[in-house]
Amino acid sequence: MAYFVYIMASKRNGTLNVGVTNDLARRVHEHRIGAVDGFTKKHNVKRLVWYETHSDVEVAIAREKTIKRWRRRYKLYVIEQMNPDWDDLYETLNQ
Numbered sequence: 001m002a003y004f005v006y007i008m009a010s011k012r013n014g015t016l017n018v019g020v021t022n023d024l025a026r027r028v029h030e031h032r033i034g035a036v037d038g039f040t041k042k043h044n045v046k047r048l049v050w051y052e053t054h055s056d057v058e059v060a061i062a063r064e065k066t067i068k069r070w071r072r073r074y075k076l077y078v079i080e081q082m083n084p085d086w087d088d089l090y091e092t093l094n095q
Helices: 024-033 057-069 072-082
Strands: 003-009 016-021 047-054
Touching: 003 024, 003 057, 003 072, 016 024, 016 057, 016 072, 024 047, 047 057, 047 072
Parallel strands: none
Antiparallel strands: 003 016, 003 047
16 A cells, blocks of 8 residues: 655745645645644645655654754755656646
């Protein structure tokens, strides 16, 4: 089974959210429709801008915790290395 660590944004250089899931398309869809009250719904965070895949859930969770501790400046750098135009990567996921 694959596990995903992801970063979502409200817009380019906007509010960021880091998460982990075993079903990236489903989880991003939940964020996009505001299915769960919370941070992403409150701040309109709906754009998938970065993700990576792991085969071990414990590694994925540890990676999520590490990324959450990164300074914002470094998160922006990592996003721009993978996705310089800040495209919504949800559209590229095989659903």
